[in-house]
Amino acid sequence: xxxxxxxxxxxxxxxxxxxxxxxxxxxxxxxxxxxxxxxxxxxxxxxxxxxxxxxxxxxxxxxxxxxxxxxxxxxxxxxxxxxxxxxxxxxxxxxxxxxxxxxxxxxxxxxxxxxxxxxxxxxxxxxxxxxxxxxxxxxxxxxxxxxxxxxxxxxxxxxxxxxxxxxxxxxxxxxxxxxxxxxxxxxxxxxxxxxxxxxxxxxxxxxxx
Amino acid sequence: xxxxxxxxxxxxxxxxxxxxxxxxxxxxxxxxxxxxxxxxxxxxxxxxxxxxxxxxxxxxxxxxxxxxxxxxxxxxxxxxxxxxxxxxxxxxxxxxxxxxxxxxxxxxxxxxxxxxxxxxxxxxxxxxxxxxxxxxxxxxxxxxxxxxxxxxxxxxxxxxxxxxxxxxxxxxxxxxxxxxxxxxxxxxxxxxxxxxxxxxxxxxxxxxxxxxxxxxxxxxxxxxxxxxxxxxxxxxxxxxxxxxxxxxxxxxxxxxxxxxxxxxxxxxxxxxxxxxxxxxxxxxxxxxxxxxxxxxxxxxxxxxxxxxxxxxxxxxxxxxxxxxxxxxxxxxxxxxxxxxxxxxxxxxxxxxxxxxxxxxxxxxxxxxxxx
Numbered sequence: 001x002x003x004x005x006x007x008x009x010x011x012x013x014x015x016x017x018x019x020x021x022x023x024x025x026x027x028x029x030x031x032x033x034x035x036x037x038x039x040x041x042x043x044x045x046x047x048x049x050x051x052x053x054x055x056x057x058x059x060x061x062x063x064x065x066x067x068x069x070x071x072x073x074x075x076x077x078x079x080x081x082x083x084x085x086x087x088x089x090x091x092x093x094x095x096x097x098x099x100x101x102x103x104x105x106x107x108x109x110x111x112x113x114x115x116x117x118x119x120x121x122x123x124x125x126x127x128x129x130x131x132x133x134x135x136x137x138x139x140x141x142x143x144x145x146x147x148x149x150x151x152x153x154x155x156x157x158x159x160x161x162x163x164x165x166x167x168x169x170x171x172x173x174x175x176x177x178x179x180x181x182x183x184x185x186x187x188x189x190x191x192x193x194x195x196x197x198x199x200x201x202x203x204x205x206x207x208x209x
Numbered sequence: 210x211x212x213x214x215x216x217x218x219x220x221x222x223x224x225x226x227x228x229x230x231x232x233x234x235x236x237x238x239x240x241x242x243x244x245x246x247x248x249x250x251x252x253x254x255x256x257x258x259x260x261x262x263x264x265x266x267x268x269x270x271x272x273x274x275x276x277x278x279x280x281x282x283x284x285x286x287x288x289x290x291x292x293x294x295x296x297x298x299x300x301x302x303x304x305x306x307x308x309x310x311x312x313x314x315x316x317x318x319x320x321x322x323x324x325x326x327x328x329x330x331x332x333x334x335x336x337x338x339x340x341x342x343x344x345x346x347x348x349x350x351x352x353x354x355x356x357x358x359x360x361x362x363x364x365x366x367x368x369x370x371x372x373x374x375x376x377x378x379x380x381x382x383x384x385x386x387x388x389x390x391x392x393x394x395x396x397x398x399x400x401x402x403x404x405x406x407x408x409x410x411x412x413x414x415x416x417x418x419x420x421x422x423x424x425x426x427x428x429x430x431x432x433x434x435x436x437x438x439x440x441x442x443x444x445x446x447x448x449x450x451x452x453x454x455x456x457x458x459x460x461x462x463x464x465x466x467x468x469x470x471x472x473x474x475x476x477x478x479x480x481x482x483x484x485x486x487x488x489x490x491x492x493x494x495x496x497x498x499x500x501x502x503x504x505x506x507x508x509x510x511x512x513x514x515x516x517x518x519x520x521x522x523x524x525x526x527x528x529x530x531x532x533x534x535x536x537x538x539x540x541x542x543x544x545x546x547x548x549x550x551x552x553x554x555x556x557x558x559x560x561x562x563x564x565x566x567x568x569x570x571x572x573x574x575x576x577x578x579x580x
Contacts, residue, residue, distance in 0.1 A: 050570075050574070056538070058538070064542065064543065064544075064545065067541075067542045068542055068544070068559060068562060068563060071510065071540045071542055071562075071563045071566055071567055072562040072563055072565065072566035072567075073566055073570075074566045074567060074569055074570025074571075074573070074574075075540070075570070076508065076538050076539060076540040077540055077541075077542075078529065078533065078539065078540065078541045079541055079542050079543060080541075088530045088533035088534050089533055089534070089536065090534065090535070090536055093536045
């Protein structure tokens with residue numbers, strides 16, 4: 001069984017979070033490293049990483065109630081805005097900077113990515129793939145802004161303000177000269193090997209500078 | 210839980226102003242049990258007018274402690290797990306040496322001959338007590354307002370002795386506005402003819418001045434919202450007369466709190482302690498706030514409150530930003546509350562959740578692992 005397949009079935013991660021991208025991320029992160037989770041929500045992933053991998057875990061989150069729950073879990077989270085929230089950190093402060101399911105929601109994705117690559121030696125980015133066949137089909141047949149399982153919101157109340165595909169992310173990484181160390185594509189709880197830009201619901205990329 | 214204030218005495222305490230106080234006494238209370246590895250001690254630091262009686266019911270007066278809603282079994286500072294210490298600050302009037310204490314060189318109260326004290330002097334005395342209790346490293350130092358200033362001073366002055374620091378509703382230094390409110394209080398006391406240049410101990414104390422000073426203080430501890438909710442424009446009397454005998458609820462409340470304060474606080478302590486707060490700047494002796502905080506080795510939990518206009522959130526953020534700039538471990542949350550600066554004392558439900566989780570994880574990661 002491959003490490004990814006094992007991790008996807010590993011009960012302690014996915015079942016706790018109900019999110020297969022978290023399972024992959026928790027597998028990528030090396031033990032005893034410094035980790036910053038940008039848009040960390042209630043700090044579930046960081047808490048797990050601190051307990052099971054001994055990482056020095058920090059988070060940034062804008063929603064006060066989520067920050068409270070994260071701190072109550074014992075995770076050091078800073079209540080602040082992602083678009084400006086990384087400015088205080090010195091260069092290379094972290095081994096990994098995680099941005100999970102958030103890139104498509106930030107106002108200036110490239111600025112956030114550059115900041116992540118400044119404060120971290122590596123970044124782990126997980127995002128919903130707008131190139132998935134269901135998105136393409138829905139858009140083609142309905143002629144409307146696509147609403148799918150991955151993108152369930154009406155256009156006027158969607159938190160997603162930038163739409164990108166697996167190929168879009170690869171092009172950006174190439175343009176910015178951020179080598180992709182690993183790319184894992186997910187559909188539900190399974191890993192996608194073929195035609196990821198068409199078949200993957202979520203892309204998880206490990207990039208370095 | 211019935212508790213009794215104890216007093217420890219030390220031969221001498223060197224002060225920032227260059228002189229030494231000899232002897233010096235410090236009043237303190239403790240709650241819970243110190244564990245065998247002495248790794249579960251928490252020092253609580255009180256705000257301007259607080260005292261050593263932070264929790265439980267006092268043996269003498271039968272009154273609950275000033276942070277009894279946060280310290281006790283199952284509370285934010287859980288005394289079934291941790292050993293909690295609270296002291297009265299240097300310069301205070303509740304058992305620790307202060308202006309009302311007897312000057313051994315004259316046999317009379319110090320009054321204004323008491324040396325100028327600083328927040329770091331207060332902390333130096335607390336460190337003596339902590340050593341005296343046989344504790345090398347505190348699991349946490351925590352406090353709000355002036356207590357938060359002491360927390361910062363502890364983390365900078367004794368980095369190896371503080372596993373985690375919890376400064377609440379506080380600042381690294383007073384703004385002009387904060388100094389201004391303190392100065393109004395001091396001038397009210399000094400303008401009272403009964404103050405007699407601080408030499409009033411065998412006479413009538415400057416009750417009117419001290420009471421006005423406290424009234425100003427109380428206004429700054431509340432918020433516009435909390436005052437509207439508590440008093441509105443209601444009158445104390447049923448049928449208000451359009452003259453000076455009519456009294457609003459808020460006026461009556463402030464007068465009551467002012468006169469009550471006179472019975473429990475010394476006017477000269479008011480002068481000395483507010484001066485210590487105004488002079489405090491954790492940056493002193495360092496190139497910048499970040500350079501000062503770079504010395505720290507603690508985890509930090511910084512908390513502010515939305516309606517606190519006396520110690521506004523931006524002051525907490527200055528601390529947090531400096532810590533993040535030096536890649537220190539810091540958690541920060543601005544809690545929603547209408548209670549103004551008083552929130553850390555009265556609106557404790559959410560604050561308790563944060564503190565409980567933060568303490569537990571620090572104990573697990575920093576203390577249990579090391580021992």
